Amino acid sequence: MRTTDxxxxxxxxxxxxxxxxxxxxxxxxxxxxxxxxxxxxxxxLGLRVLQKVEQIIREEMNASGALEMLMPAVQPKELWExxxxxxxxxxxxxxxxxxAQRDYFFGPTHEEVITDFVRNEINSYKxxxxxxxxxxxxxxxxxxxxxxxxxxxxxxxxxxxxxxxTQDSLAVTYQKMHQAYTxxxxxxxxxxxxxxxxSGAIGGSGSQEFHVIADSGEDAIMYSDTGDYAAxxxxxxxxxxxxxxxxxxxxxxxxxxxxxxxxEAVASxxxxxxxxxxxxxxxxxxxxxxxxxxxxxxxxxxxxxGNLAVVASPLRMLNEAEIKATAGCDAGSxxxxxxxxxxxxDQTVANMSDFVCGANExxxxxxxxxxxxxxxxxxxxxxxxxxxxEPSPDGVGTLQMARGIEVGHIFQLGNKYSKAMNAVVLNEQxxxxxxxxxxxxxGVTRMVAAAIEQNHDDKGIIWPANIAPFSVAILPMNYQxxxxxxxxxxxxxxxxxxxxxxxxxDDRKVRPGFMMSxxxxxxxxxxVIIGDRALDNDEVEYRHRVDMQxxxxxxDTIKSFLSGQIKA
RNA sequence: CGGGGUAUAGCGCAGCCUGGUAGCGCAACUGCUUUGGGAGCAGUGGGUCGGGAGUUCGAAUCUCUCUACCCCGACCA
Numbered sequence: 001m002r003t004t005d006x007x008x009x010x011x012x013x014x015x016x017x018x019x020x021x022x023x024x025x026x027x028x029x030x031x032x033x034x035x036x037x038x039x040x041x042x043x044x045l046g047l048r049v050l051q052k053v054e055q056i057i058r059e060e061m062n063a064s065g066a067l068e069m070l071m072p073a074v075q076p077k078e079l080w081e082x083x084x085x086x087x088x089x090x091x092x093x094x095x096x097x098x099x100a101q102r103d104y105f106f107g108p109t110h111e112e113v114i115t116d117f118v119r120n121e122i123n124s125y126k127x128x129x130x131x132x133x134x135x136x137x138x139x140x141x142x143x144x145x146x147x148x149x150x151x152x153x154x155x156x157x158x159x160x161x162x163x164x165x166t167q168d169s170l171a172v173t174y175q176k177m178h179q180a181y182t183x184x185x186x187x188x189x190x191x192x193x194x195x196x197x198x199s200g201a202i203g204g205s206g207s208q209e210f211h212v213i214a215d216s217g218e219d220a221i222m223y224s225d226t227g228d229y230a231a232x233x234x235x236x237x238x239x240x241x242x243x244x245x246x247x248x249x250x251x252x253x254x255x256x257x258x259x260x261x262x263x264e265a266v267a268s269x270x271x272x273x274x275x276x277x278x279x280x281x282x283x284x285x286x287x288x289x290x291x292x293x294x295x296x297x298x299x300x301x302x303x304x305x306g307n308l309a310v311v312a313s314p315l316r317m318l319n320e321a322e323i324k325a326t327a328g329c330d331a332g333s334x335x336x337x338x339x340x341x342x343x344x345x346d347q348t349v350a351n352m353s354d355f356v357c358g359a360n361e362x363x364x365x366x367x368x369x370x371x372x373x374x375x376x377x378x379x380x381x382x383x384x385x386x387x388x389x390e391p392s393p394d395g396v397g398t399l400q401m402a403r404g405i406e407v408g409h410i411f412q413l414g415n416k417y418s419k420a421m422n423a424v425v426l427n428e429q430x431x432x433x434x435x436x437x438x439x440x441x442x443g444v445t446r447m448v449a450a451a452i453e454q455n456h457d458d459k460g461i462i463w464p465a466n467i468a469p470f471s472v473a474i475l476p477m478n479y480q481x482x483x484x485x486x487x488x489x490x491x492x493x494x495x496x497x498x499x500x501x502x503x504x505x506d507d508r509k510v511r512p513g514f515m516m517s518x519x520x521x522x523x524x525x526x527x528v529i530i531g532d533r534a535l536d537n538d539e540v541e542y543r544h545r546v547d548m549q550x551x552x553x554x555x556d557t558i559k560s561f562l563s564g565q566i567k568a
Numbered sequence: 569c570g571g572g573g574u575a576u577a578g579c580g581c582a583g584c585c586u587g588g589u590a591g592c593g594c595a596a597c598u599g600c601u602u603u604g605g606g607a608g609c610a611g612u613g614g615g616u617c618g619g620g621a622g623u624u625c626g627a628a629u630c631u632c633u634c635u636a637c638c639c640c641g642a643c644c645a
Contacts, residue, residue: 015579017638017639036636037637140644144643197645411645517606
């Protein structure tokens with residue numbers, strides 16, 4: 001490709017509304033342009049990258065035995081009524097209607113469509129297991145789209161759905177998908193981590209997320225420094241930090257703590273460590289208000305709390321008036337003694353003794369509080385965030401934290417959808433049985449942004465070799481005037497192209513500095529600079545985008561040199 | 569959805585307070601010079617000032633209203 005035949009529009013200045021580096025660089029290179037909130041056009045340059053990611057995904061999915069198909073983006077509302085997920089998805093669903101006023105949704109996901117397809121196509125256990133996938137545009141009306149294609153409303157996702165007679169069969173395919181995802185991200189060339197995950201609104205039993213490691217990642221992932229354990233912070237088990245409860249040594253005492261409303265303030269006012277205090281949070285329950293009790297220095301894990309049967313989902317903290325009605329005081333003085341609601345304590349809290357808590361009375365706290373003697377609780381649950389430095393839940397090593405960008409999520413769904421939609425097969429006994437189901441998503445557009453987040457410097461993008469829009473950039477100095485530069489550049493271009501290498505030759509009439517800066521921004525891995533200076537010695541100059549060290553290479557060997565570099 | 573903000577040329581912005589018929593930088597186009605790190609000079613094109621209504625002799629500017637977009641929060645396979 002010659003730049004004059006291509007569409008190359010770069011910008012020197014960082015766009016105003018782009019917060020994260022990948023968004024900035026995608027705009028500056030001209031890969032994408034914004035059409036509206038969370039809506040992006042992929043220009044030819046961006047599409048080249050997107051299609052490479054797509055192709056790697058396709059090849060690995062095919063290799064795993066999955067079968068590609070394509071489902072409609074627009075889905076009849078009736079299908080969603082069958083599974084009752086309209087409520088779950090709520091405002092994220094883009095509702096549309098046709099000229100006859102029939103209701104549709106623009107698909108945010110395709111469990112309903114595939115299950116409908118399968119219940120009509122698959123009747124016998126002999127047709128199982130089977131794994132269908134598609135690469136399709138989806139739309140989720142995010143409350144707040146941001147970060148360019150990282151969290152856009154319209155996006156491309158690869159989604160796969162597998163169907164099985166038994167859970168064992170499901171587990172086998174799930175493992176295959178785990179392997180396929182590992183292969184995909186390795187081939188794309190990104191550093192990633194697979195972690196245990198909460199299955200959220202989509203339901204099901206086991207699930208794992210694949211995260212590309214990047215400081216700008218929206219998710220916190222916890223992992224053992226010496227073991228294999230890794231989990232999303234949402235899911236990461238927080239062990240009890242106290243093995244057993246010590247016997248009470250202090251007497252219960254009510255103390256005045258005027259104006260001390262936070263754990264920080266109370267601990268410093270009473271001259272105690274935050275670890276000897278507890279905090280009590282009131283949330284909406286399924287039947288009555290629920291108190292969630294944590295050690296003072298711990299933070300509530302809203303996902304874990306929201307998953308408790310006694311807590312309303314989604315989790316909602318009580319407002320000021322409700323707190324007053326339940327505890328008789330404001331939020332700064334709630335405590336567990338004489339608190340009349342359902343009390344759920346964290347595992348660590350259950351083993352605390354001689355602790356400090358609010359007195360359910362404005363400006364007062366208790367010290368020397370002890371369970372059983374002074375207060376009781378109803379349930380012990382893991383409801384806090386795990387913290388860096390505490391023991392890994394599997395007992396191997398201690399926990400560390402990293403930021404990650406979720407690019408893939410695999411689930412063992414079980415029969416939630418197949419039962420709801422009556423997707424059954426006859427088993428060997430001739431009995432009707434709901435199929436077991438798995439689903440496996442991977443964000444294609446997001447993967448491109450994640451790749452940039454992980455691979456850039458202050459000059460621009462540094463594309464991993466397998467997804468770079470072009471492998472080699474030929475940058476001729478003074479192409480317009482110097483006949484031998486033009487001749488050398490054209491010749492190399494023709495030769496590399498003949499070898500099947502994707503080359504871009506910059507034949508624009510621009511100054512050298514401009515050209516070089518442009519290609520640093522674009523991040524093409526291999527750059528060949530052709531100028532009169534080196535041609536005097538029958539050489540050209542080579543630079544790799546990663547280190548930008550230049551070396552002169554003779555014109556005779558540059559072809560084989562590049563071939564070697566590209567294969568390596 | 570709650571709070572805050574913005575909307576003027578492709579991009580980034582000034583002008584608005586104090587009403588008088590729109591400007592700067594970058595980009596684009598033409599010419600000349602320059603040619604190994606985002607060139608210089610000269611010139612050119614491009615704007616229903618987000619939409620609608622109102623006040624006024626006159627509105628980018630004042631008032632009302634609608635819309636879009638951005639930020640923070642909550643939300644989030």
